Amino acid sequence: MRWTNTVLIAASLLYTSCDLIEPEFDNPLDVQNNEPPALLISPEDYTSSIGQSVEISVYALEVEGIAGMRAQINYDDTMLKILKVTAGTFFDSNESPLFVHDDDGRGRLDVYSVFMGRDKQVSGTGNIAVITFQVISNGETIVEVSNGSQLLDSSGNPIIIQSYGQGVIRAQ
Amino acid sequence: MFFRYGYRLLCTLFIYWSAAYAQQSSVITVAVIDFEQEGLSQLEIQTLTQRFISEVENTAKAILFDDNVVKSQIQAAGYELNACKKADCVVTAIGDSLGMQYIITGAIKKNDDRYRLEAFLTDVVTGKAERVINTNYSGPVDGMITELEIMAWEIMDQDPPESLTSKRKGKTKKKIKRPNAKTSLGALARATVMPGWGHRYLEQDTKSYMFFGSELVALTLGYFSYIEYKNAYEDVDIFWAKYKNATDHYQLQEYRAKTLEAEEVMIDNNNNLTVMFRIAAVVHVVNMLDAYMTEIAPQGIAEKARIDLGYDPIINQPQLRFSIALD
Numbered sequence: 418m419r420w421t422n423t424v425l426i427a428a429s430l431l432y433t434s435c436d437l438i439e440p441e442f443d444n445p446l447d448v449q450n451n452e453p454p455a456l457l458i459s460p461e462d463y464t465s466s467i468g469q470s471v472e473i474s475v476y477a478l479e480v481e482g483i484a485g486m487r488a489q490i491n492y493d494d495t496m497l498k499i500l501k502v503t504a505g506t507f508f509d510s511n512e513s514p515l516f517v518h519d520d521d522g523r524g525r526l527d528v529y530s531v532f533m534g535r536d537k538q539v540s541g542t543g544n545i546a547v548i549t550f551q552v553i554s555n556g557e558t559i560v561e562v563s564n565g566s567q568l569l570d571s572s573g574n575p576i577i578i579q580s581y582g583q584g585v586i587r588a589q
Numbered sequence: 590m591f592f593r594y595g596y597r598l599l600c601t602l603f604i605y606w607s608a609a610y611a612q613q614s615s616v617i618t619v620a621v622i623d624f625e626q627e628g629l630s631q632l633e634i635q636t637l638t639q640r641f642i643s644e645v646e647n648t649a650k651a652i653l654f655d656d657n658v659v660k661s662q663i664q665a666a667g668y669e670l671n672a673c674k675k676a677d678c679v680v681t682a683i684g685d686s687l688g689m690q691y692i693i694t695g696a697i698k699k700n701d702d703r704y705r706l707e708a709f710l711t712d713v714v715t716g717k718a719e720r721v722i723n724t725n726y727s728g729p730v731d732g733m734i735t736e737l738e739i740m741a742w743e744i745m746d747q748d749p750p751e752s753l754t755s756k757r758k759g760k761t762k763k764k765i766k767r768p769n770a771k772t773s774l775g776a777l778a779r780a781t782v783m784p785g786w787g788h789r790y791l792e793q794d795t796k797s798y799m800f801f802g803s804e805l806v807a808l809t810l811g812y813f814s815y816i817e818y819k820n821a822y823e824d825v826d827i828f829w830a831k832y833k834n835a836t837d838h839y840q841l842q843e844y845r846a847k848t849l850e851a852e853e854v855m856i857d858n859n860n861n862l863t864v865m866f867r868i869a870a871v872v873h874v875v876n877m878l879d880a881y882m883t884e885i886a887p888q889g890i891a892e893k894a895r896i897d898l899g900y901d902p903i904i905n906q907p908q909l910r911f912s913i914a915l916d
Contacts, residue, residue, distance in 0.1 A: 435822075437855060437856060438826060440849075440852060443833075446835070446836055446838070447841050448838065459836065460833070460834075541838070542837070
């Protein structure tokens with residue numbers, strides 16, 4: 418029996434192979450996943466529980482010569498409640514931009530960030546706002562940047578946004 | 590002076606050459622010890638042992654050692670002759686001091702008209718039985734004697750002549766064992782445990798090294814591939830996590846490229862180790878099959894013959910003996 422066992426072990430070597438990782442390059446800020454210019458949420462997946470808060474970052478992806486923006490965020494107000502909205506680092510400069518937000522209380526949040534004056538603008542990829550939600554009920558809900566969002570250059574001309582991002586919050 | 594030493598050297602070389610030649614002889618030196626008995630008288634067993642010895646001489650495959658020398662050596666070692674008839678006792682008593690190669694011991698047991706005949710051919714140096722014959726016979730006495738004579742041929746690994754086999758009577762049941770004989774299953778078992786061991790057992794050293802070396806190389810290369818694979822796997826894990834958390838465009842591209850590079854190394858090494866382990870498995874199976882299927886040539890006892898220096902206690906002199914087969 419000893420040799421039959423060894424035959425089986427040797428035969429099993431024929432099928433020996435190790436685990437392989439198959440990485441998915443799904444970072445929303447990767448220009449290969451979203452066509453720029455874009456307004457995105459990164460990361461895209463969040464897990465939380467009732468009563469806990471979740472911080473969601475809104476990013477501008479590969480924008481050029483932006484002097485102002487309006488990010489319109491839709492969310493499910495039966496599951497989420499906005500606790501806080503703070504400015505990101507993208508519009509940081511010696512002169513702080515005008516940063517305001519407006520929550521209509523029915524699941525739509527508008528975030529505005531505008532440089533005062535015509536000589537200031539930013540380019541590239543960066544965090545434009547951090548929104549803190551509180552989870553108020555169980556389930557899965559989507560937070561998305563709506564196509565009502567706008568990017569403006571220093572002359573006030575709109576820049577076409579190619580991609581709008583969204584994130585998923587799972588409350589257990 | 591120089592020539593005298595040279596002459597001695599030549600003589601020594603000649604003796605060694607003769608010894609080497611003698612090792613190829615098919616004749617062995619044997620001492621037959623009086624058989625043990627049960628249900629027989631001392632005189633009967635001595636007579637039967639002599640019949641056996643005579644038949645061993647008839648095989649022309651043995652040079653029989655002087656019976657008196659063996660007996661005196663056993664007694665000199667402090668053993669009683671009647672109490673020292675088994676192989677282990679005789680080997681302990683005389684060892685290889687007399688220069689003989691084998692001893693034959695045996696027993697004849699009688700129970701009415703049933704006889705049990707046993708004979709053992711034992712290597713004096715190793716103390717191991719090279720051949721064991723057990724015969725159960727029932728029938729008239731002369732048939733038992735015939736069986737005993739046939740055993741003399743069989744213990745010398747010879748086919749008994751027809752003149753003997755035609756005289757057979759009664760019923761005979763016989764077992765011939767070669768405890769040290771090499772078998773295919775023995776080779777297979779060893780080859781299964783370790784590659785090359787089966788061939789080593791069969792004294793095929795080249796194949797043994799070949800199989801062992803091949804499998805060792807394959808497993809070693811497989812192991813090195815595994816180490817490389819493991820490192821690459823960890824790199825993929827690290828760079829992928831960094832990619833997922835990156836927010837900077839350049840870092841994203843850098844980590845993506847590093848992840849892809851590590852992934853390629855991981856896959857390559859995984860393929861390599863798979864191939865190497867498969868090769869090792871195939872080599873192992875082939876090694877087992879080859880060990881099992883290798884034909885084992887029956888090894889004659891005489892092929893193991895040696896030339897030894899012995900001491901003759903009767904003439905109190907050392908002896909160097911060599912023989913040349915006339916067959």
